[in-house]
Amino acid sequence: FDPKSDPGFHTGQYYLQDPATMLDSKMIDFSRSKKVLDLCAAPGGKSSLILDNLQGDGFLVANEIDGTRFNKLYDNLTKWGDDRVLFSRTKSEYLNYIPEYFDTIIIDAPCSGEGMTRRYASKVFEVYSERKIEEFSHLQKSLLQNSIPALTVGGQLVYCTCTFNRNENEEVISWLLDRYPEIKIEDVDINPDWGFLKTKEGFFKSFFHKTNCEGFSVIKLTKTKPLSNPKINLIKENNIGYGGQKKPKHNIVKADKYPNLKNFIKFETVPKKTSLALIKDDTKIQYLHYYIL
Numbered sequence: 001f002d003p004k005s006d007p008g009f010h011t012g013q014y015y016l017q018d019p020a021t022m023l024d025s026k027m028i029d030f031s032r033s034k035k036v037l038d039l040c041a042a043p044g045g046k047s048s049l050i051l052d053n054l055q056g057d058g059f060l061v062a063n064e065i066d067g068t069r070f071n072k073l074y075d076n077l078t079k080w081g082d083d084r085v086l087f088s089r090t091k092s093e094y095l096n097y098i099p100e101y102f103d104t105i106i107i108d109a110p111c112s113g114e115g116m117t118r119r120y121a122s123k124v125f126e127v128y129s130e131r132k133i134e135e136f137s138h139l140q141k142s143l144l145q146n147s148i149p150a151l152t153v154g155g156q157l158v159y160c161t162c163t164f165n166r167n168e169n170e171e172v173i174s175w176l177l178d179r180y181p182e183i184k185i186e187d188v189d190i191n192p193d194w195g196f197l198k199t200k201e202g203f204f205k206s207f208f209h210k211t212n213c214e215g216f217s218v219i220k221l222t223k224t225k226p227l228s229n230p231k232i233n234l235i236k237e238n239n240i241g242y243g244g245q246k247k248p249k250h251n252i253v254k255a256d257k258y259p260n261l262k263n264f265i266k267f268e269t270v271p272k273k274t275s276l277a278l279i280k281d282d283t284k285i286q287y288l289h290y291y292i293l
Helices: 019-026 045-053 069-082 092-097 115-129 129-149 170-179
Strands: 036-037 061-064 085-088 102-108 151-161 182-187 204-205 215-224 265-270 274-281 282-291
Touching: 019 045, 019 102, 019 151, 019 204, 019 215, 036 045, 045 061, 045 069, 045 102, 069 085, 092 129, 102 129, 129 151, 129 170, 170 215, 215 274
Parallel strands: 036 061, 036 102, 061 085, 102 151
Antiparallel strands: 085 282, 151 215, 182 215, 204 215, 265 274, 274 282
16 A cells, blocks of 8 residues: 555545554643644654644644755645644754743654664664764753753653664663753553553663564653753754755745634744744743744
């Protein structure tokens, strides 16, 4: 079956994705999810599930820094047809300017892709190396640490990769918890019949022979109290794992026809640039570049 030949696929009637990658949406408590950030959102499968589960006037910021991947994200979510989404190409370090804004953050981090070897073995092993794992680990730490200040107290953060090794999963989270005692692992009940292995560190992992799905690792964290030191040695995000940075093909369109977002955001035009100002307690916090459906 080739979905590219099916009109239903092109009109957004369904979206194909591996079942293992759908676990992160099962870990989200949508009753406490009004303002959601999908930090590495392309190609859009997780974002589509989030939109399907958002309640009331909740909204999603779907962020993707890579231009080529952003175009895929934009196309897929446009077809999905839910207008409670803002498209963004913002580096994670800018999240430090909007403290305690999002109550839910999903980080499907760029990784070495060990879990994709069953389907794309030659592509994975073409670039696979210990050095690459170290580079991805650094990027993953930057994404996590830069996101923590933007998470509300009591907010939930779901971190996942499509790789197995501890360097990019358990060790990254251990590093984060050592630096931020305010962040704790949140226990989640997952149906044991699904075949996911739960590690002693709190990760759920999909292995080929157990789930008949692609490889996947996911964990849920929560922020228990305000950060005691929110400026602690912030890591500047680099472009490792993102590929070439290309300009998106889509232009920004007018956003004044989306009244369901007015309680959370304010749209303004600044010289030579259209930007989104996120609003918290009626105070403008920071401009972020955005693209809106």
